[in-house]
Amino acid sequence: SQTIHQWPATLVQPVGSPLSLECTVEGTSNPNLYWYRQAAGRGLQLLFYSVGIGQISSEVPQNLSASRPQDRQFILSSKKLLLSDSGFYLCAWRWTPNTGELFFGEGSRLTVL
Amino acid sequence: AQSVAQPEDQVNVAEGNPLTVKCTYSVSGNPYLFWYVQYPNRGLQFLLKYITGDNLVKGSYGFEAEFNKSQTSFHLKKPSALVSDSALYFCAVSGTYKYIFGTGTRLKVLA
Numbered sequence: 592s593q594t595i596h597q598w599p600a601t602l603v604q605p606v607g608s609p610l611s612l613e614c615t616v617e618g619t620s621n622p623n624l625y626w627y628r629q630a631a632g633r634g635l636q637l638l639f640y641s642v643g644i645g646q647i648s649s650e651v652p653q654n655l656s657a658s659r660p661q662d663r664q665f666i667l668s669s670k671k672l673l674l675s676d677s678g679f680y681l682c683a684w685r686w687t688p689n690t691g692e693l694f695f696g697e698g699s700r701l702t703v704l
Numbered sequence: 705a706q707s708v709a710q711p712e713d714q715v716n717v718a719e720g721n722p723l724t725v726k727c728t729y730s731v732s733g734n735p736y737l738f739w740y741v742q743y744p745n746r747g748l749q750f751l752l753k754y755i756t757g758d759n760l761v762k763g764s765y766g767f768e769a770e771f772n773k774s775q776t777s778f779h780l781k782k783p784s785a786l787v788s789d790s791a792l793y794f795c796a797v798s799g800t801y802k803y804i805f806g807t808g809t810r811l812k813v814l815a
Contacts, residue, residue, distance in 0.1 A: 597747075618706075627805075633792075633807060635748075637804065637805075642801055650711070681747055683747075683748075685803075691751055693803055698747050700745070
């Protein structure tokens with residue numbers, strides 16, 4: 592069966608510090624991978640998606656970046672965090688066909704102080 | 705561009721009553737529509753999807769959704785609400801690669 596792991600679960604970082612959130616999927620190959628941010632428990636903002644190793648599409652210009660160094664690994668990074676980067680970050684995957692549902696990780700809550 | 709709209713921020717319903725959470729969509733081509741539920745501080749869980757075929761789709765936990773092409777709607781329904789159904793519900797539309805969510809509707813089921 593497939594599983595998705597996301598870590599860390601909680602992170603408190605000072606403004607200007609770097610960020611690395613990691614997501615890995617097990618039990619499948621060549622998944623589509625996604626990073627979303629959820630602010631204040633409401634809507635999900637699509638940040639990045641990836642359809643293959645090294646292929647990253649950015650949806651929102653910001654100080655975040657994403658990388659996919661391996662087929663089932665998706666990393667969200669920042670060199671210098673802003674207060675506005677605080678939020679609940681969700682990683683998700685699905686099989687390649689666009690009719691498939693997303694499977695979400697448990698999320699990473701980031702607080703920037 | 706594809707989009708979904710959830711016009712209600714919150715829906716309150718009494719336990720045992722039927723519930724409806726509304727969603728409308730805008731897509732070019734065939735719509736692939738989904739409903740998810742989120743409990744506090746958790747990831748989203750898939751409930752059901754419409755790809756093609758029957759306009760009434762049945763999903764997890766007794767939920768169903770009705771696809772209406774003429775009204776471009778995909779409302780989530782349940783015949784009898786439970787207190788444990790209280791959560792945040794998201795409608796979503798899938799494209800070739802992108803996957804876009806609505807703003808969410810908070811469902812509160814009152815005992």
